[in-house]
Amino acid sequence: MAEQVSTTEPAKTETTSFIVCDNLVKIYKVAGLEVVALQGLDLVVQPGELMGIVGASGSGKSTLMNVLGGLDRPSAGRAWVNGKDLLKLSNAELNQYRRAEVGFVWQHGARNLIPYLNALENVKLPMTLAGKAGRAVRQHAEVLLEMVGLKERMKHRLSELSGGEQQRVAIAVALANDPKLLLADEPTGELDSTTALTIYEMFKKLNADLKVTTLIVSHDPSIARHVNRVVAIRDGKMATETVRAKTSGEVAAEHEEIFEELTVLDSAGRLQIPKEYLEMFGIKGRARLELTDEGILVLPTENIEHVRDAEALATQFVEARKAKGLSGLLNRVLHGDFRKRKE
Numbered sequence: 001m002a003e004q005v006s007t008t009e010p011a012k013t014e015t016t017s018f019i020v021c022d023n024l025v026k027i028y029k030v031a032g033l034e035v036v037a038l039q040g041l042d043l044v045v046q047p048g049e050l051m052g053i054v055g056a057s058g059s060g061k062s063t064l065m066n067v068l069g070g071l072d073r074p075s076a077g078r079a080w081v082n083g084k085d086l087l088k089l090s091n092a093e094l095n096q097y098r099r100a101e102v103g104f105v106w107q108h109g110a111r112n113l114i115p116y117l118n119a120l121e122n123v124k125l126p127m128t129l130a131g132k133a134g135r136a137v138r139q140h141a142e143v144l145l146e147m148v149g150l151k152e153r154m155k156h157r158l159s160e161l162s163g164g165e166q167q168r169v170a171i172a173v174a175l176a177n178d179p180k181l182l183l184a185d186e187p188t189g190e191l192d193s194t195t196a197l198t199i200y201e202m203f204k205k206l207n208a209d210l211k212v213t214t215l216i217v218s219h220d221p222s223i224a225r226h227v228n229r230v231v232a233i234r235d236g237k238m239a240t241e242t243v244r245a246k247t248s249g250e251v252a253a254e255h256e257e258i259f260e261e262l263t264v265l266d267s268a269g270r271l272q273i274p275k276e277y278l279e280m281f282g283i284k285g286r287a288r289l290e291l292t293d294e295g296i297l298v299l300p301t302e303n304i305e306h307v308r309d310a311e312a313l314a315t316q317f318v319e320a321r322k323a324k325g326l327s328g329l330l331n332r333v334l335h336g337d338f339r340k341r342k343e
């Protein structure tokens with residue numbers, strides 16, 4: 001008997017995965033103009049994953065963070081987080097989702113923290129705003145500050161903390177209401193590389209201890225060393241994915257970690273080929289696919305271009321000389337040449 005498939009139920013990936021974005025589109029309208037920030041983005045994240053997101057400026061990284069965090073509504077497609085369809089939530093439900101289930105860490109310290117409050121007060125604030133009170137709030141804030149290594153600095157104000165320490169307070173603030181999802185948008189953007197390293201290590205430790213699904217946006221491709229996998233966004237779509245390469249039984253030394261960049265296929269089988277590869281082989285507009293024993297080869301359509309150029313040349317020739325016989329011969333030679341090459 002044929003298997004019955006219900007179209008109203010969420011797909012299996014949506015019930016077992018933590019995040020599922022399917023053909024996600026976000027269009028901003030500014031002064032009558034449309035900016036397509038996400039153009040059919042696909043992404044699946046498993047519960048408890050620690051993931052990096054990289055991409056050029058303007059590629060849509062923050063837009064994706066804002067959509068996943070419930071700060072912005074997608075224009076089309078599907079976005080499921082922790083069993084919730086973000087496109088279908090009412091405004092009140094989306095607010096509740098953002099407050100209860102998501103923690104944000106931003107690039108600028110000022111966006112994360114209140115400058116005139118000390119570290120402890122900053123971490124207590126989201127709990128107070130969520131209606132919690134009493135000793136438990138202070139205790140939880142103290143535990144979080146201890147986890148981020150700031151036990152000795154709880155009473156320090158923002159101005160009395162270094163950039164790295166401020167970001168660690170920001171992480172504690174983001175975790176105050178025990179979110180299921182931690183989103184960090186360039187959390188190390190204003191830090192030197194040594195301090196950035198300590199922040200990445202902090203995310204790694206918290207992800208392991210608290211099992212909170214963590215997405216970190218970065219400009220720095222070396223983030224691959226600190227997370228389980230990195231996806232690259234190009235023009236509002238997932239383009240590549242970097243994973244630790246398998247070492248076929250050999251155990252690589254820690255400093256010898258090998259990474260492999262994989263091109264992402266979307267649900268319709270489309271893939272993005274890096275611009276530099278296309279330029280290298282002069283692939284433009286269309287490409288020819290050839291099946292080989294090893295896989296699929298993407299080739300330039302130079303032969304087709306060659307014939308088109310030749311046809312144009314022949315037409316010009318005919319026009320110029322009005323020599324019909326010669327143009328037919330020229331066409332035959334050129335087309336014959338093409339067929340031979342195609343074989």
Ligand SMILES: Nc1ncnc2c1ncn2[C@@H]1O[C@H](COP(=O)(O)OP(=O)(O)OP(=O)(O)O)[C@@H](O)[C@H]1O
Nearest residue numbers: 028030035037055056057058059060061062063064
């Ligand atoms: N609120 C908005 N209104 C209009 N356009 C926007 C808005 N937010 C983002 N955009 C546009 O959407 C595109 C993606 O922007 P986004 O901020 O997501 O990029 P990004 O990858 O985070 O870049 P960066 O690395 O510079 O932070 C850009 O073209 C940007 O100009």
Ligand SMILES: [Mg+2]
Nearest residue numbers: 061062063185
């Ligand atoms: Mg951004």
